[in-house]
Amino acid sequence: MGKSSRIAGQDSLRADARRNRRRILSAARVVFAEHGIDAPMATVARRAGVGVATLYRRFPTRDALVRAAFAHQMDTCARTLTEALADPDPWQGFQRLVETVCELQREERGFPAAFVAAFPDSTREHARVLEQAEQDFMTLVRRAQAAGVLRADFHPSDIAVALLSHCGLVTALPGDRAASRRLVAYLLQSFRAEAAHGALPAPSALSLRSLPLAAHGSQGQRSSGT
Amino acid sequence: MGKSSRIAGQDSLRADARRNRRRILSAARVVFAEHGIDAPMATVARRAGVGVATLYRRFPTRDALVRAAFAHQMDTCARTLTEALADPDPWQGFQRLVETVCELQREERGFPAAFVAAFPDSTREHARVLEQAEQDFMTLVRRAQAAGVLRADFHPSDIAVALLSHCGLVTALPGDRAASRRLVAYLLQSFRAEAAHGALPAPSALSLRSLPLAAHGSQGQRSSGT
DNA sequence: TGGCAAGCGGACGAGATCGTCCATTTGACC
DNA sequence: GGTCAAATGGACGATCTCGTCCGCTTGCCA
Numbered sequence: 001m002g003k004s005s006r007i008a009g010q011d012s013l014r015a016d017a018r019r020n021r022r023r024i025l026s027a028a029r030v031v032f033a034e035h036g037i038d039a040p041m042a043t044v045a046r047r048a049g050v051g052v053a054t055l056y057r058r059f060p061t062r063d064a065l066v067r068a069a070f071a072h073q074m075d076t077c078a079r080t081l082t083e084a085l086a087d088p089d090p091w092q093g094f095q096r097l098v099e100t101v102c103e104l105q106r107e108e109r110g111f112p113a114a115f116v117a118a119f120p121d122s123t124r125e126h127a128r129v130l131e132q133a134e135q136d137f138m139t140l141v142r143r144a145q146a147a148g149v150l151r152a153d154f155h156p157s158d159i160a161v162a163l164l165s166h167c168g169l170v171t172a173l174p175g176d177r178a179a180s181r182r183l184v185a186y187l188l189q190s191f192r193a194e195a196a197h198g199a200l201p202a203p204s205a206l207s208l209r210s211l212p213l214a215a216h217g218s219q220g221q222r223s224s225g226t
Numbered sequence: 227m228g229k230s231s232r233i234a235g236q237d238s239l240r241a242d243a244r245r246n247r248r249r250i251l252s253a254a255r256v257v258f259a260e261h262g263i264d265a266p267m268a269t270v271a272r273r274a275g276v277g278v279a280t281l282y283r284r285f286p287t288r289d290a291l292v293r294a295a296f297a298h299q300m301d302t303c304a305r306t307l308t309e310a311l312a313d314p315d316p317w318q319g320f321q322r323l324v325e326t327v328c329e330l331q332r333e334e335r336g337f338p339a340a341f342v343a344a345f346p347d348s349t350r351e352h353a354r355v356l357e358q359a360e361q362d363f364m365t366l367v368r369r370a371q372a373a374g375v376l377r378a379d380f381h382p383s384d385i386a387v388a389l390l391s392h393c394g395l396v397t398a399l400p401g402d403r404a405a406s407r408r409l410v411a412y413l414l415q416s417f418r419a420e421a422a423h424g425a426l427p428a429p430s431a432l433s434l435r436s437l438p439l440a441a442h443g444s445q446g447q448r449s450s451g452t
Numbered sequence: 453t454g455g456c457a458a459g460c461g462g463a464c465g466a467g468a469t470c471g472t473c474c475a476t477t478t479g480a481c482c
Numbered sequence: 483g484g485t486c487a488a489a490t491g492g493a494c495g496a497t498c499t500c501g502t503c504c505g506c507t508t509g510c511c512a
Contacts (some may be wrong), residue, residue: 014458014509036511040499051461116398116417158412161395161405168394169387173340179387179430188382189423197415204405240479240488266469277491280472 010131017152021058028069032111037066037117064115077101078129081136091149094140095188097157102166112167151196155203159188162187247284249274254295259335263292263343289343296340303327304355307362317375321414322368324385327391328392332406338393377422381429 038074313319370376
C-alpha cells in the first residue's frame with residue numbers, strides 16, 4: 001500500500017491510471033458529441049488510446065461515463081443558479097440563468113442528451129443537489145414575481161418545459177445557433193410580466209426532482225393536477 | 227396475370243397481401259408508440275402476425291415503414307394548413323395550425339420521432355408537398371402580419387423552431403399533456419404582435435424544405451445569415 | 453534496484469438485430 | 483377444379499455491441 005489508507009478515492013490512482021482516466025473523459029466528450037451518447041464504448045476507448053477493459057474498470061456503466069464526462073457542465077449549471085440568486089436585478093438573474101444553461105446545451109454537443117439522460121438516475125448525492133437547486137430556483141422565481149418582472153402565472157415547472165424543449169431543438173438541429181437563440185428569446189419574452197395577456201393552461205405536475213418519474217413513467221399518462 | 231396491366235400499384239396487391247399490409251401498418255403504429263421508431267422490425271412483424279420477409283417485401287427499409295405508418299398524420303398536418311388558409315380570421319387560422327400539429331405530436335406516440343425523421347429524406351413527391359406547404363404557410367404568415375395580429379419580426383423559420391422544440395418536449399415527457407399545452411401557449415403568446423417588446427436575435431436559416439440539410443449537416447455549424 | 457500489486461489491453465463468448473433465401477402455401481383466373 | 487404466379491414465414495449467416503477474463507506490463511515503495 002502506501003499514501004492512502006484504504007478506500008480508493010478518485011485520486012489515489014496510480015499516475016498512469018489517473019492520466020488514462022482524464023484521457024477517457026476527454027475522448028468521451030468528443031465521441032458523444034459526434035455520435036451521441038449511444039456511441040459504442042469501444043469507440044471511446046479507441047479514441048482515448050486505451051483498451052476497453054480500462055474503460056470499463058474506470059466507468060462500469062455507460063451512465064457513469066456520461067455523468068462523469070458532463071459533470072463539469074452540470075456544475076456550471078448549478079453555479080449559474082447561485083450567481084443568479086446573487087444578482088441584484090431579479091430579472092437579469094433569471095434571464096442569465098436560462099440563457100447560460102441553454103448556451104451550454106447549444107455549444108456542448110452531446111450535453112443535451114446527457115442532460116435529459118441524467119435526470120432518470122437520482123443518485124443519492126445527485127438528488128440532494130437537485131433538491132437544493134429546486135429550492136434556490138423557487139426563491140429566484142418568487143423574487144422576480146414579487147418585483148413584478150416575471151409573470152405571476154409562471155410556474156416553477158415551466159423552467160423544465162423550457163429547458164427540455166430547447167434540449168430537443170438543439171438535438172434536432174445541432175449547430176443551428178440561430179434557431180436556439182431564437183427559441184430562448186421567444187420564451188424569455190413570454191415569461192416577462194408584461195407578456196401576460198391571456199390565461200395559460202394548467203402547469204405541468206413535473207418538477208426538477210420529479211423529472212425522472214415523468215420522463216420514465218411513459219405508459220400511464222397523467223396530465224396535470226390543480 | 228390478370229386485372230392490372232404491368233406496374234404493380236399499391237392496390238393491385240392480392241387480397242391477402244393487402245390485408246397484411248394494413249395489419250403491418252397498424253402494428254407498426256402500436257410498436258413505434260411503445261418502443262420508439264427504432265424498435266426491431268421483427269417485433270412489428272410478430273405483432274402484425276406476419277413473417278419478417280413479408281414485412282421487408284412490403285417496406286424494404288425501416289424508413290419506408292415509418293413514413294407509411296404516419297402518412298395519415300402527415301396528411302392531417304397538410305390539411306390543417308389548408309384549413310388555416312381558409313379561415314377568415316388570420317390569427318385563429320395560425321393558432322389552430324400550431325395547436326393542431328402540436329396536438330398530433332402530443333397524442334400520437336411515435337409520431338414526434340417520425341416527424342423529425344421524416345424530414346431528412348426528401349422523396350421526390352414529398353419534397354413537392356413540402357414546397358407547396360411552405361408557400362401556403364408564408365401566405366398565412368404574411369396575411370396575419372398584414373392584419374397586425376402576428377408580430378412583424380416573426381420569421382417563417384420560426385414555425386420549424388416551434389414545432390421541433392415541441393417535438394423534443396413531448397419526446398422527453400411522453401404523456402405529459404400539461405407541459406406540451408403550456409409550451410404551445412407560451413409560444414403562441416410570444417408570436418402575437420402585442421408581445422413584441424424587445425428585438426429578437428436573427429432568425430434561423432432553415433426553412434421547412436431546408437430542414438433535412440440542417441438536421442444532417444451536423445459538422446459545419448453555420449449560424450444565421452440575416 | 454527489486455518485488456509486487458495496480459494497471460493494462462485485446463481476445464472472446466453471449467446476445468441482439470438485420471436482411472436474404474427458399475421451400476411451401478394460397479388466391480385468382482380459366 | 484386445375485394451374486400458376488403471387489405471397490408467405492421462418493431459418494440462417496453476417497454484423498455489431500457488450501462486458502469479462504486473463505496473461506503481460508509498469509509505477510511505486512522499500
